[in-house]
Amino acid sequence: MQVADGRQLDEAVAHLEAAYRADPAYTTTQQGAGSGLHLGGPPGSGRGPVTRCACEIVEELNVWGWWWGTQGESEWAANAYRVSLLLRLEQPAIREVLAAMQAD
Secondary structure (H helix, E strand, O other): OEOOOOOEHHHHHHHHHHHHHHOOOOHHHHHHHHHHHHHHOOOOOOOOOOOOOOOOOHHHHHHHHHHHHHOOOHHHHHHHHHHHHHHOOOOHHHHHHHHHHHHO
């Protein structure tokens, strides 16, 4: 998929998946995996690396969710928040933000 602004997401996600498979314990690879999940589509869509990694990027995903929201990209924001919640369930504030987004 190439987005109107030139981002080639399928290619990016493929590279992130390959990096994760090569070294799933590497922190930077875990960050890429989390990013790949939120770029690759909604959780459960079959896109992006597995979520079983011990990713330490929950806060980063929440920042991405906020940032995408400020850019008017609500689906991308929601994807970042959903992946964050997959990695750390106990985030009531993020659940509230996501619920409010889905109510709109």
